[in-house]
Amino acid sequence: MGEFSTSSMSxxxxxFLFFFMVTTTMRDSDMMVIIKLPEATEIAKLDRKDLTSxxxxxxxxxxxxxxxxxxxxxxxxDSYKTVDDIRDFIASERESLNEADRPFMTVALxxxxxxxxxxxxxVKQELRRSSALKISYLARRSGQ
Amino acid sequence: xGKRTVPEVGAGSMSDISFLLLTFFLLTSSVDQNKGMxxxxxxxxxxxxxxxxxxxxxxxxxxxxxxxNDRLAINRQLSDVSELKERVxxxxxxxxxNKEMPEVxxxxxxxxxxxxxxxxxxxxxxxxxxxxxMYMGVQNEIMKAYNELRDEFALTRFGKSFNALQEEEQEAxxxxxxxNLSEAEPTDATKKTGRK
Numbered sequence: 001m002g003e004f005s006t007s008s009m010s011x012x013x014x015x016f017l018f019f020f021m022v023t024t025t026m027r028d029s030d031m032m033v034i035i036k037l038p039e040a041t042e043i044a045k046l047d048r049k050d051l052t053s054x055x056x057x058x059x060x061x062x063x064x065x066x067x068x069x070x071x072x073x074x075x076x077x078d079s080y081k082t083v084d085d086i087r088d089f090i091a092s093e094r095e096s097l098n099e100a101d102r103p104f105m106t107v108a109l110x111x112x113x114x115x116x117x118x119x120x121x122x123v124k125q126e127l128r129r130s131s132a133l134k135i136s137y138l139a140r141r142s143g144q
Numbered sequence: 145x146g147k148r149t150v151p152e153v154g155a156g157s158m159s160d161i162s163f164l165l166l167t168f169f170l171l172t173s174s175v176d177q178n179k180g181m182x183x184x185x186x187x188x189x190x191x192x193x194x195x196x197x198x199x200x201x202x203x204x205x206x207x208x209x210x211x212x213n214d215r216l217a218i219n220r221q222l223s224d225v226s227e228l229k230e231r232v233x234x235x236x237x238x239x240x241x242n243k244e245m246p247e248v249x250x251x252x253x254x255x256x257x258x259x260x261x262x263x264x265x266x267x268x269x270x271x272x273x274x275x276x277x278m279y280m281g282v283q284n285e286i287m288k289a290y291n292e293l294r295d296e297f298a299l300t301r302f303g304k305s306f307n308a309l310q311e312e313e314q315e316a317x318x319x320x321x322x323x324n325l326s327e328a329e330p331t332d333a334t335k336k337t338g339r340k
Contacts (some may be wrong), residue, residue, distance in 0.1 A: 010158035017166045038280035042287035043179045052178070108180060111276050118272030120279070121330050128188040136180035139280060 033058035033075050038113040039142035046136055051105050053093040053132075055086070057119060058112035072112075072119050083122045090130040106134045181283060204246040206235045206266045210282060212273030225281050232289035236262050236321065255316040256301070265324040272332045286325060293321045 035058040046052055056075040060068045064080075073080045076089045094102055107127060111120060127135060208228065209217045216223050218231050238245030239260070246264035253259050266286055270279055291306070294317050298306040306317060 006156060006159065010162050013159055013162040013166055017162055017169060020166065020169050038277045040181060040280055040284040042284050042291055043181050046178045046180060046182075049178070106182075108178065113275065113277035113280070115276040116272060117270045117274040117276060117279055117330055118332070120276055121270075121272065124185060125188075128185050131187065133185040133187060134182070135185060136182045137280060137283070138178060138180040139284075141179060 030078060031056065031075070032061055032064055032078075032080065033073055033112070034061050035110055035112045036114075037110065037138055037140045040137075040139035041142055043139050043141060046106065046108060048101075048104060048106070051097065051101055052108050052136075053090070053105065054108050054110055055089075055123060056110045057115055057123065059114075072115050074119075074123070083119075083126050086123065086126040087130045090127070090132045094132075104134070105132065106136055107132050108136045108138050110138045181280070181287065200265060201247065201263075203244060204263045204265055206232065206246075206264060207269065208266060208282065208286075209269045210271065210274045210278055212271040214275055214278040216278075216282065225278075225285055228282065228285040229289045229292075232266060232286055233293060235266070236264050236289070236293060238262060238264070251319075253316050253319045255312060256320060259320050261320060261322070265326055267326045267328060269328045270330045272330050274330070290321055290323055294318065297321065 033056050035056060057072060058075075059065075059070045060073055060080075068080065074082065074086075076085060081089070090107070094105060097105060109120070109123070124135070127133070207217075207219050209220075211217075216225055216228065218228065223231070235246065238248070240246070240248035240262075246262050248260045248262050250258055251261055253261075268282065268286070295306045297320055298304060298309055298313075298317050301317075302309060302313060306314065309317065
Protein backbone atom coordinates (compact mmCIF):
# COMPACT_ATOMS: atom_id res chain seq x y z
CA MET A 1 0.00 0.00 0.00
CA GLY A 2 1.42 3.35 -1.01
CA GLU A 3 1.50 6.02 1.63
CA PHE A 4 -0.64 8.96 0.68
CA SER A 5 0.52 12.48 1.04
CA THR A 6 -0.89 14.63 3.85
CA SER A 7 0.48 17.88 2.53
CA SER A 8 -2.78 18.81 0.86
CA MET A 9 -4.54 18.38 4.16
CA SER A 10 -3.48 21.82 5.34
CA UNK A 11 -4.82 23.36 2.17
CA UNK A 12 -8.17 21.74 2.74
CA UNK A 13 -8.30 22.89 6.33
CA UNK A 14 -7.29 26.39 5.34
CA UNK A 15 -10.08 26.40 2.86
CA PHE A 16 -12.47 25.44 5.66
CA LEU A 17 -11.01 28.18 7.77
CA PHE A 18 -11.57 30.83 5.17
CA PHE A 19 -15.07 29.60 4.61
CA PHE A 20 -15.87 30.02 8.27
CA MET A 21 -14.14 33.36 8.48
CA VAL A 22 -16.24 34.68 5.64
CA THR A 23 -19.60 33.27 6.69
CA THR A 24 -19.43 34.10 10.36
CA THR A 25 -19.21 37.22 12.40
CA MET A 26 -17.35 37.79 15.60
CA ARG A 27 -19.51 37.82 18.67
CA ASP A 28 -19.71 41.53 19.27
CA SER A 29 -20.51 41.42 22.94
CA ASP A 30 -21.34 38.88 25.58
CA MET A 31 -25.00 38.19 25.70
CA MET A 32 -26.32 38.88 29.16
CA VAL A 33 -29.90 38.22 28.25
CA ILE A 34 -31.53 35.11 26.88
CA ILE A 35 -33.07 35.82 23.54
CA LYS A 36 -35.13 33.50 21.46
CA LEU A 37 -36.00 35.44 18.36
CA PRO A 38 -39.55 35.18 17.06
CA GLU A 39 -40.20 33.38 13.82
CA ALA A 40 -41.04 35.22 10.65
CA THR A 41 -40.96 34.65 6.92
CA GLU A 42 -40.99 38.14 5.46
CA ILE A 43 -37.51 39.04 6.52
CA ALA A 44 -34.45 40.31 4.75
CA LYS A 45 -30.80 40.49 5.55
CA LEU A 46 -29.52 43.67 7.11
CA ASP A 47 -27.68 45.50 4.40
CA ARG A 48 -24.90 47.37 6.19
CA LYS A 49 -23.63 45.62 9.26
CA ASP A 50 -21.21 48.39 10.18
CA LEU A 51 -24.08 50.84 10.42
CA THR A 52 -26.09 48.66 12.73
CA SER A 53 -26.48 49.09 16.46
CA UNK A 54 -28.05 46.41 18.57
CA UNK A 55 -30.54 46.63 21.36
CA UNK A 56 -31.05 43.36 23.19
CA UNK A 57 -34.12 42.71 25.25
CA UNK A 58 -34.79 39.55 27.20
CA UNK A 59 -34.52 38.03 30.65
CA UNK A 60 -31.06 37.77 32.23
CA UNK A 61 -28.96 34.68 31.57
CA UNK A 62 -28.59 32.08 34.33
CA UNK A 63 -25.40 33.61 35.69
CA UNK A 64 -27.03 36.98 36.27
CA UNK A 65 -30.40 35.77 37.47
CA UNK A 66 -29.36 35.58 41.11
CA UNK A 67 -28.53 39.26 41.07
CA UNK A 68 -31.01 40.68 38.60
CA UNK A 69 -33.94 38.29 38.72
CA UNK A 70 -35.78 37.12 35.66
CA UNK A 71 -37.56 40.31 34.72
CA UNK A 72 -37.10 41.57 31.21
CA UNK A 73 -33.92 43.59 30.87
CA UNK A 74 -32.36 45.76 28.27
CA UNK A 75 -28.79 45.18 27.25
CA UNK A 76 -26.82 47.82 25.43
CA UNK A 77 -23.21 47.00 24.65
CA ASP A 78 -22.02 45.11 27.71
CA SER A 79 -24.31 46.05 30.52
CA TYR A 80 -27.91 46.22 31.62
CA LYS A 81 -29.46 49.56 30.94
CA THR A 82 -32.81 51.21 31.28
CA VAL A 83 -34.98 52.70 28.58
CA ASP A 84 -33.72 56.17 29.50
CA ASP A 85 -30.17 55.23 28.54
CA ILE A 86 -31.17 54.57 24.96
CA ARG A 87 -30.88 58.19 23.98
CA ASP A 88 -27.25 58.40 25.09
CA PHE A 89 -26.52 55.06 23.50
CA ILE A 90 -27.92 56.18 20.16
CA ALA A 91 -26.06 59.47 20.39
CA SER A 92 -22.74 57.75 21.00
CA GLU A 93 -23.37 55.17 18.30
CA ARG A 94 -24.22 57.92 15.88
CA GLU A 95 -21.12 59.82 16.89
CA SER A 96 -18.94 56.84 16.04
CA LEU A 97 -20.10 56.77 12.43
CA ASN A 98 -18.80 59.13 9.85
CA GLU A 99 -21.02 61.96 8.84
CA ALA A 100 -22.10 60.62 5.47
CA ASP A 101 -23.31 57.34 6.95
CA ARG A 102 -25.31 58.74 9.84
CA PRO A 103 -28.68 58.92 8.08
CA PHE A 104 -28.38 55.23 7.25
CA MET A 105 -27.83 54.05 10.77
CA THR A 106 -30.06 51.13 11.61
CA VAL A 107 -31.07 49.96 15.03
CA ALA A 108 -31.54 46.23 15.17
CA LEU A 109 -33.94 45.11 17.86
CA UNK A 110 -33.02 41.72 19.16
CA UNK A 111 -35.99 40.93 21.31
CA UNK A 112 -37.03 37.74 23.01
CA UNK A 113 -40.38 36.45 21.81
CA UNK A 114 -41.85 36.32 25.31
CA UNK A 115 -41.27 40.01 25.93
CA UNK A 116 -44.35 42.12 26.47
CA UNK A 117 -45.11 44.83 23.96
CA UNK A 118 -45.09 47.46 26.69
CA UNK A 119 -41.32 47.29 26.93
CA UNK A 120 -40.94 47.17 23.18
CA UNK A 121 -43.13 50.23 22.75
CA UNK A 122 -41.21 52.19 25.36
CA VAL A 123 -38.03 51.41 23.48
CA LYS A 124 -39.61 52.41 20.18
CA GLN A 125 -40.85 55.69 21.60
CA GLU A 126 -37.39 56.43 22.94
CA LEU A 127 -35.90 55.65 19.52
CA ARG A 128 -38.36 58.05 17.93
CA ARG A 129 -37.37 60.69 20.43
CA SER A 130 -33.70 60.20 19.59
CA SER A 131 -34.69 60.20 15.91
CA ALA A 132 -33.23 56.80 15.17
CA LEU A 133 -36.06 55.89 12.85
CA LYS A 134 -34.55 53.10 10.81
CA ILE A 135 -35.15 49.97 12.76
CA SER A 136 -35.24 46.27 12.11
CA TYR A 137 -36.94 43.58 14.13
CA LEU A 138 -34.57 40.66 14.06
CA ALA A 139 -36.24 37.32 13.55
CA ARG A 140 -35.57 33.71 12.73
CA ARG A 141 -36.63 32.33 9.41
CA SER A 142 -39.40 29.87 10.11
CA GLY A 143 -39.70 26.60 8.31
CA GLN A 144 -42.10 26.89 5.43
CA UNK B 145 27.16 32.12 -4.37
CA GLY B 146 26.24 31.35 -0.78
CA LYS B 147 24.78 28.22 0.52
CA ARG B 148 21.77 27.34 -1.53
CA THR B 149 20.40 24.55 0.55
CA VAL B 150 17.58 25.63 2.80
CA PRO B 151 16.57 23.18 5.50
CA GLU B 152 13.15 21.84 4.68
CA VAL B 153 10.29 22.87 6.91
CA GLY B 154 8.06 20.06 8.03
CA ALA B 155 4.67 20.65 6.54
CA GLY B 156 3.05 18.01 8.69
CA SER B 157 2.37 20.37 11.56
CA MET B 158 0.77 22.83 9.20
CA SER B 159 -2.52 21.01 9.29
CA ASP B 160 -2.42 21.03 13.09
CA ILE B 161 -1.93 24.75 13.13
CA SER B 162 -4.71 25.37 10.70
CA PHE B 163 -6.96 23.04 12.65
CA LEU B 164 -6.25 25.08 15.73
CA LEU B 165 -7.13 28.27 13.90
CA LEU B 166 -10.27 26.66 12.58
CA THR B 167 -11.45 25.62 16.03
CA PHE B 168 -10.66 29.07 17.35
CA PHE B 169 -12.87 30.67 14.74
CA LEU B 170 -15.58 28.13 15.23
CA LEU B 171 -15.73 28.95 18.90
CA THR B 172 -15.50 32.71 18.75
CA SER B 173 -17.91 33.26 15.94
CA SER B 174 -21.58 32.76 15.52
CA VAL B 175 -23.39 32.00 12.34
CA ASP B 176 -24.77 35.11 10.79
CA GLN B 177 -28.42 35.27 11.68
CA ASN B 178 -29.03 38.93 11.36
CA LYS B 179 -32.17 38.82 9.38
CA GLY B 180 -34.96 41.09 10.23
CA MET B 181 -38.03 42.98 9.28
CA UNK B 182 -37.03 46.50 8.40
CA UNK B 183 -39.34 49.26 9.50
CA UNK B 184 -39.35 53.01 9.59
CA UNK B 185 -40.68 54.66 12.68
CA UNK B 186 -42.72 57.80 12.23
CA UNK B 187 -40.77 60.86 13.30
CA UNK B 188 -41.82 62.41 16.56
CA UNK B 189 -42.93 65.99 16.30
CA UNK B 190 -44.06 68.06 19.23
CA UNK B 191 -47.58 68.47 17.99
CA UNK B 192 -48.58 64.90 17.43
CA UNK B 193 -46.96 63.71 20.63
CA UNK B 194 -50.44 63.03 21.91
CA UNK B 195 -52.50 61.96 18.99
CA UNK B 196 -52.73 62.45 15.32
CA UNK B 197 -55.45 64.87 14.60
CA UNK B 198 -56.07 64.04 10.99
CA UNK B 199 -59.36 62.29 10.65
CA UNK B 200 -59.46 59.33 8.38
CA UNK B 201 -62.60 57.96 6.89
CA UNK B 202 -63.53 54.84 8.78
CA UNK B 203 -63.91 52.72 5.68
CA UNK B 204 -60.25 53.35 4.88
CA UNK B 205 -59.05 51.71 8.05
CA UNK B 206 -58.59 48.06 8.74
CA UNK B 207 -58.45 47.92 12.49
CA UNK B 208 -56.32 45.08 13.77
CA UNK B 209 -56.37 44.80 17.52
CA UNK B 210 -54.43 42.41 19.68
CA UNK B 211 -55.26 42.26 23.35
CA UNK B 212 -53.13 41.26 26.31
CA ASN B 213 -54.11 37.60 25.89
CA ASP B 214 -52.85 37.63 22.32
CA ARG B 215 -56.37 37.44 20.92
CA LEU B 216 -56.80 39.11 17.60
CA ALA B 217 -59.72 41.18 16.38
CA ILE B 218 -60.17 42.55 12.89
CA ASN B 219 -62.59 45.49 12.70
CA ARG B 220 -63.87 44.64 16.17
CA GLN B 221 -64.62 41.03 15.34
CA LEU B 222 -62.68 38.23 16.92
CA SER B 223 -60.52 36.55 14.38
CA ASP B 224 -57.37 34.55 13.97
CA VAL B 225 -53.90 35.26 12.64
CA SER B 226 -54.44 32.74 9.87
CA GLU B 227 -57.28 34.84 8.47
CA LEU B 228 -55.41 38.12 8.67
CA LYS B 229 -53.49 37.86 5.43
CA GLU B 230 -56.59 37.26 3.30
CA ARG B 231 -58.47 40.05 5.05
CA VAL B 232 -55.64 42.50 4.39
CA UNK B 233 -55.42 41.43 0.76
CA UNK B 234 -59.16 41.83 0.19
CA UNK B 235 -59.05 45.15 2.00
CA UNK B 236 -56.25 46.50 -0.17
CA UNK B 237 -57.60 45.31 -3.50
CA UNK B 238 -61.03 46.92 -3.26
CA UNK B 239 -62.12 48.95 -6.27
CA UNK B 240 -63.75 51.64 -4.15
CA UNK B 241 -67.33 50.84 -5.15
CA ASN B 242 -68.16 48.90 -2.03
CA LYS B 243 -68.99 51.42 0.68
CA GLU B 244 -67.51 49.15 3.34
CA MET B 245 -64.18 48.96 1.60
CA PRO B 246 -61.52 51.64 1.24
CA GLU B 247 -61.66 54.43 -1.29
CA VAL B 248 -59.24 54.52 -4.16
CA UNK B 249 -57.16 57.17 -5.81
CA UNK B 250 -56.00 57.27 -9.38
CA UNK B 251 -52.46 58.47 -9.55
CA UNK B 252 -49.71 58.62 -12.10
CA UNK B 253 -46.85 56.27 -11.33
CA UNK B 254 -43.60 56.51 -13.28
CA UNK B 255 -43.24 53.42 -15.40
CA UNK B 256 -46.76 52.17 -14.78
CA UNK B 257 -48.98 54.98 -16.01
CA UNK B 258 -52.28 55.72 -14.34
CA UNK B 259 -52.93 53.32 -11.53
CA UNK B 260 -55.67 52.76 -9.04
CA UNK B 261 -54.16 52.97 -5.59
CA UNK B 262 -56.05 52.05 -2.47
CA UNK B 263 -56.28 54.60 0.31
CA UNK B 264 -56.53 51.81 2.83
CA UNK B 265 -54.55 51.94 6.02
CA UNK B 266 -53.90 48.97 8.24
CA UNK B 267 -54.02 50.11 11.81
CA UNK B 268 -52.33 47.86 14.33
CA UNK B 269 -53.28 48.27 17.95
CA UNK B 270 -51.59 46.30 20.64
CA UNK B 271 -51.78 46.13 24.38
CA UNK B 272 -48.82 46.50 26.69
CA UNK B 273 -49.34 42.89 27.65
CA UNK B 274 -49.28 41.52 24.11
CA UNK B 275 -46.36 39.21 23.56
CA UNK B 276 -43.68 40.19 21.09
CA UNK B 277 -44.11 36.84 19.41
CA MET B 278 -47.73 37.61 18.61
CA TYR B 279 -46.85 41.10 17.47
CA MET B 280 -44.24 39.77 15.08
CA GLY B 281 -46.66 37.12 13.88
CA VAL B 282 -49.22 39.79 13.04
CA GLN B 283 -46.64 42.04 11.42
CA ASN B 284 -45.43 39.09 9.42
CA GLU B 285 -48.91 38.29 8.12
CA ILE B 286 -49.50 41.90 7.13
CA MET B 287 -46.15 42.04 5.36
CA LYS B 288 -46.95 38.76 3.67
CA ALA B 289 -50.19 40.23 2.33
CA TYR B 290 -48.33 43.22 0.92
CA ASN B 291 -45.56 41.12 -0.53
CA GLU B 292 -48.02 38.76 -2.20
CA LEU B 293 -49.98 41.64 -3.69
CA ARG B 294 -46.79 43.21 -5.01
CA ASP B 295 -45.65 39.88 -6.35
CA GLU B 296 -48.94 39.23 -8.09
CA PHE B 297 -48.92 42.67 -9.61
CA ALA B 298 -45.32 42.30 -10.74
CA LEU B 299 -46.15 38.98 -12.36
CA THR B 300 -49.10 40.27 -14.35
CA ARG B 301 -47.39 43.50 -15.28
CA PHE B 302 -43.78 42.49 -15.89
CA GLY B 303 -44.01 38.74 -15.97
CA LYS B 304 -41.45 38.51 -13.21
CA SER B 305 -41.66 38.17 -9.46
CA PHE B 306 -41.16 41.30 -7.41
CA ASN B 307 -37.67 40.36 -6.33
CA ALA B 308 -36.54 39.84 -9.92
CA LEU B 309 -37.52 43.34 -10.95
CA GLN B 310 -35.20 46.27 -11.53
CA GLU B 311 -34.92 48.74 -8.72
CA GLU B 312 -37.04 51.41 -10.43
CA GLU B 313 -39.70 48.85 -11.24
CA GLN B 314 -39.73 47.74 -7.62
CA GLU B 315 -40.21 51.33 -6.51
CA ALA B 316 -43.09 51.71 -8.95
CA UNK B 317 -44.77 48.55 -7.68
CA UNK B 318 -44.29 49.76 -4.14
CA UNK B 319 -46.15 52.93 -5.08
CA UNK B 320 -48.98 50.82 -6.44
CA UNK B 321 -49.23 49.02 -3.09
CA UNK B 322 -47.74 51.43 -0.57
CA UNK B 323 -47.19 50.10 2.90
CA ASN B 324 -49.67 52.04 4.99
CA LEU B 325 -49.29 50.59 8.42
CA SER B 326 -50.12 52.71 11.37
CA GLU B 327 -49.28 51.67 14.87
CA ALA B 328 -51.17 53.25 17.67
CA GLU B 329 -49.81 53.60 21.15
CA PRO B 330 -50.65 50.41 22.98
CA THR B 331 -53.41 50.32 25.51
CA ASP B 332 -52.78 49.09 28.99
CA ALA B 333 -55.15 46.40 30.14
CA THR B 334 -53.83 46.58 33.69
CA LYS B 335 -54.93 50.18 34.05
CA LYS B 336 -58.57 50.99 33.68
CA THR B 337 -58.45 54.46 32.27
CA GLY B 338 -61.32 56.13 30.53
CA ARG B 339 -60.93 56.64 26.84
CA LYS B 340 -60.17 60.12 25.72
